Amino acid sequence: MFLRRFHLFVLALMLSAAGGPASAGAVYTFGGIATVGNCTLSGAVYTCPSLPLTGWDDSMVIASGYTVNVTSDVSFGYNHSLTMSGSAVLSSTGNLDIGGIKGDNLNVDGGTFVAANTFRIGSQVQTVRANIKAADADLGTGSGLTINGSVTATGSVDIATHAVINGNVTGATITARPGSEIYGNIVAKTSFELGSQGTVKGDITAPVVNLLPAQSNVTGKITAKTSLEIGSQVNVYGDVVTGTLTMNPAKAIIDGNATVDSAVLGSQDRVTQVIYCTGGTRSGQCDCVTNNSGYEVNTEEGPHCQGNVVPLDHFLIAYDPAGSVCAPSTVTITACANQACTATYGGGGTVTLAPTGQSVPIPTSGIAQATVAWTQPGTFTLGASGATTANATTCIRNGDTGPGADCKVAVASSAYTMTLPGQAFYAEAPTAPQLTIAAVRFDAKSNSCVPLFNNVERNINFTCAYGNPTSGTLPVRLNGTPLNGGQNAAAACDSTGTTLKLTFNADGKVAVPLQYADAGAVTVKAADSGAGSPPSASVTTVFAPAKFAITLAGANAPYVAGKEFTATVTALNGASTPAATPNFGRESVSESAKLAPVACQPINNNGLLAQTTASTVAGVQTLKARWSETGRIDLLASLTNSNGYLGTNLQPATATTNIATTGCTGAAGTFSPAYFTFDTDTGWKRTSSAFGGALPQYYSGEPAIKLTVTARNLQNGITQNYAGTDARDVLFTALNPDGTALAIGAFSRSATYPATDLTGKAQLRGTDFTAGIATWTGSHTFTTSPTGQTRLRVRATEDLPAAQSPASSSAIPSGVTTGTEPTLLIRSGRIRMPSRFGPAGATLKIPVSIEYYTGQTWILNNEDSTTALPAGIVSTGAVSGYTIAPTLSPAFTNGKAELTLTPSVAAHVSAPFAINLGTTTANTSCYAGRGVKMTTSTGANLAFLRSVDASCTAAGAVDPSALATFGVYAPETKRIIHTREVFR
Template sequence: MERSASDSNTIFDGEIRLAKAGVIQTSGSNGASNFYWPTSDGWIVYYGPPSAWGVSLTVADINHSGFGAVIAADKSGGGPETAYIDQVATEICYDTAPTGPHHLQIEASSNTGVTCAPATFTVRACADAACTTYYTGGVSGSLASSNGAWLWPTGASFSIAAGSSSVTLQGQLPVVGSSTLSVASSSPSATSAATCLLGGSTSCVFSASAAGFLLSAPHHVSDTAQTLTVAAVKQSDNSPSCTPAFVNTSKTVTLGCSYVNPGTGTLPVTLGGAASRVAGASSASCGSVSRSLAFNASGQASTSLRYADVGRIGLSASYTGSGADAGLVMSGSTEAVVAPQDFEFSNLPAGSLTAGVGFGLRISARNASGAVVPNFGQELTAEGVSLSHTRISPTGTGAVNGAFSGTVGSFSAGVANPTGLAWSEVGTLALTAQLTSGSYLGAGGNPSGNTAAGAIGPFRPHHFRVQVTPACGAYSYAGQPLQTVTVTARNAQNAATQNYDGSSNTSPNFAQAIRFSEVSASGLGSFSPSTWAASRFVAGVATASRPLATTLQYDFSAKESGPLTLALRAAEDISGGVSSSAGTGTEPSLQIQSGRMRIESRIGSAGSSLGLPLRLETWSGSSWVLATADSCTVLAAPSVALSGRVNGKGDTAVWTNSVSLGSFVAGRATLTLGATNPKSVGSMAVAINLGETSADSACLSVHPSTTGAKMPWLRSRFGSCASAWASDPSARASFGLINAESQKRIHERQLY
């Protein structure tokens, strides 16, 4: 986005979000930065591939006319500023669907078999050279064998359905020997030649013997007791079917293991109760061990199997005959996938956390005994963990889940230590770790793990953002409630934290009472009220607007103070609480002036109207001067008190006057009294009720009922009775009373 501001250090990002179908995605990420906009055009990039801003997007979403970005600018201070946006460009990154697989791979648990039994083969569609990702667009074709005796009991043709990446079929070499397997054809065609992965070998050669072992071991959870079944078979003399090679006898068989995926390991495989290790190795390194196996009438024997690590392991059995079995050589192999039992969370952050700020923890892949499995994450295509969050508190109709961000990253020795995890909201949460692939090495194991409910947090806002509208244009009078005051609890990305709530919509309430203060204490006064209750916060926002009397005002300790320019701070009314000081552009500037209203006495002729000048004044620091910038003061006739009517002799008189008021312009206005009715000669007191009750506080003996103007901040010290700077202005209006010419004056000054 190319943007600029009218002044430096004034305009900054408010919120920047994606919109789908014309709807702002408030549950997604707020891309707003913490930098002020430059005064000359400058570009900034928000996020970038592979980010989707925490929003699920489809092709239809992107192509919709209502897709785009929504941008809100904000400003610091109270004066007018202008934000300019010249250009906004949106870049969409996407992957095109491949038209066919990169190659096909033929897989089997072993590269050897017996002539009397078929073997199971898997045809897998690979999307890349390493076959780390799979092609799921659907493929059909057929396999071929270099040995003409090869049989395909279920047919040589295969069909991988769309949405899937593999299919199995049976193949058998009924004669002793070997055969090279291949893909005869496929549609759509693969871009590269087929590969093989037979028993961990990348060779496509499959061998068959007349006699051998058929091994079977289940895919299972690490460090659980399992059974390895070994069937000794040979081809029948009278048919191609298998018959037991050993019946009701015990044979010493060499059992072995190998690391297939990952290709290395640090823990041994226990076979028949003994660790299978390379000769001389004190630990690790798969090797072999000799065990006596008792074969039953069906030619089957079994032994125990246990592996405390994870991965795909190869299991083998071999026998070299002697004596009556001299010359007999039998072998066989299979594979088993050993998956983690679960994922454990540890090193959880202690104490309170900040919304939107990264935190760290530890995730360990464990076996059934609770020990870490070091091979997790070292697979050829590394398995990983995805995190999801569950909001524990607050609950209620006003509680939201917020967005959780961050990735676990890679595992080393079975442990991951993510550090950039963040939650956008306030409250407590629990995390779930789930195997990203959903099936460990494709064998079905899907381990997970959870933190205790509410184990992480509480989270609190990163900062408050305070926004104000002055009560009188560019400034406010001391004692005058501000027009609007809004305090928003925000996270580190400057988005509102809606769970910071003090209403009945959430439970428990995470909002706290807040206290207002000057950023730099002037010593001239204080805010009133100094605190707002936590209940003011609803969905992260506390606000008050006039005419609400308890909005917020600044009171000078002494009337003749100022003018003052201050920065307003809001902070939780607890030790170490959240404050507006942590944000950028979050503490607005306020101009406070001490003000007063004056009315001047006048003498006019009987039978005519009389205008009394009104003045609005502010304290300049040394004297009272005309408030030419006042744009808020409006006075109405019902607030004018008329009393003390006397005739020229000083006797009580009775007449009436109409009252009209003009608007204040540059601090001046006129209060016009209509002619006395009946026409009379005399004078009367005129007062302005600036309070909120029906009685004015002018230094007069009579206070007729009036409507208070509710502007007590314009009261001052008028007359001898006003010692507390809380007097209403008053004056004397005279009709037909003229001073005698004998009373000549060079200068006259009246003090009230």
């Protein structure tokens, strides 16, 4: 009876501990009762010296409107229960831990948790509808947590993997683990970090924000005063404002605007809207961006930049001081962002131009041109109004070095007008544009302008001036005559100019060809000092380079993926013998050429071309470029400005390195990998700590070494073009761990050599590579057997002469710490068995060991628990009417295995036995070599573990064998303990 009751008592304890059937604990309800447990009530606040739950399964209920304040640490047990609702509050002057409560016992449908120190919630599947306030918040360790409420901490907030927070999160340092989801705004005093596959739907504000790769999504505005780092394949749907923006390769996207001090865009990264450079940027440029995206600036997927909008300071009007009723004047209005007008206001707007009263829209570039038509002669003052500015409008006469002009225009009744058939032309075009000069005057009777001269000759002085750039070395030519004092085609424009005698026709017009051998905006001015002459007149036009030419520097070789190489692009005019346009690249906003890669070998979409302009001198632009891939490419040079040269829509003809009549030349290349990296076989379990680390160990000749080799560029990216016929054979070299030469054996060659190829020596053939990666499985075999255990450092090098700069793993940069050349431990190995004897008909156990050679002797390889011993590999001597059944361990354990020999009948007999390590059905042991008949067996395919047997040394390495003798006892098994012999 006693035993039965004791068993029932134990069973009850077990059920109770497991949460099974047991009596329910006490329920402590905080809802207005004066005293609950050890807690007292004052107003609506209960004060407790400790958690009042004394029983292992007690429950706590806090009604809406009541606060329970515990003046010590609070920690709930697994079988405790907690119920809260409405505005209930549970607080602690220390730590508050509800993580131990099992999910079914946590019923929080409203309220607040307050912890003076750390609030903690555990790994169980738990859902709470409450706000959390703490010094630090440790929100779970598992993936079943949901918090419906805000989290506020003065210190750190740690959000568990796959936890869901439906509310705002505030703290000093906030860390959201991979897969976590936050639906609310995040404010961190120090930093915020989002793990991979995370989700945030709300604004993020922190000095430092780090969105780790990959596949995370943030929907909301990010404000990171110091820095924002966005990992690969992370999407931000909203605007960002930060100091330093770093977008890591690849495919990180900001679907919005970015306001930055500086930004780095990695491969295929994008900002879909505008990047606002807080330090300003030149029009059409992205000066604050290091663009490694592979998408050109101002292309559809490339970055678009503007200077961040700053307040409008004043307007600046540039004008000609002379005008005519018969010739409208052109004025340029600049919205200045500072007093010196070195930066423009980008907010746009509209101004009213005096004295005409016309409205002039100001674009976001801050610069607009307006045409002013004068209705009567006189002196008029220009002005701009309609926008609030800090300072008054200033003026500058065209050609002056600075503002300070009086804004007055003297308008005459007669004029020379100068017109061209377009706004811009190619320099030295085969057909020069015609400059039409007309002399007109205003006729009051007809209220129109009529010819001033008819069929007369006039001596007119023409001068030329440089507008953009503001200086030059070549003159404008009018009617073939250079417009400088010496009429020198190799000299610059000057103030003297050239006087030409022109004949005006019956309509008062004359047309002459206008030519310029350089690029840029130039102005031609006509001045006539003869009787009845009108005021001087001018015309400004743009000449663009006609085409580009491209060359590659001979010093580029050898070409290496990711290594900088040099190309020069020359802007040429359209003369029959084209010459460089030396003003190209000297514009106020420098024009430039860009390079585009044209895949040649192979022809695919792999690869990105990064480029920067090193210099532009005399129309010759030197570009430093990097091609991320291997193979060969051609280069195409075109104008960077998609709006044409100086915004005129004139595009110089592109240049290419492809001179092949069909197909492509592939003038740049062949690009080789910068280096190779290795990945070792993570599934290989046989290692050795003999040299201070877990070195993978293999036996000499063991075809089990597995190494993956990856071809990389200098930026450590994989060169996917390195494959098949576009890759080369790669050789492995064995080195000492310190990198010095080691020549004690050879690696096996690639398994992909056809049987007919008896000369191939490469470990990896070009055809072994796919998308830059190849895997070799083979062996390293010592030249002499046995050889002492040796550490091998493996190096991979292209099978090319040194003069052709073969790629090698020896070139792995010091900053690359993964994929370095592996070190392997190679040992000469053998399997060894002793001969044994025992009683007739009894089972005989034979110890089998696997050993390696130290250089002095053979010792047990107790680190080998991986070498497998297939069934059926044991051969035994064939004796008529007598058989021996062998049973062998399936694998070694710490270098040891056991072979069991079971005879069929009790008899006195000796029989050899051997382990077949080969691939055929016959073993090569000394016994088999002497013609002893033995049973057939299955080969173990472990021939590398054969060794020399002293009893048949002439045979070389043979299968291990020994002799089993049944019916003979070893001396130590005799039953006589002691025999006394008496000698007389």
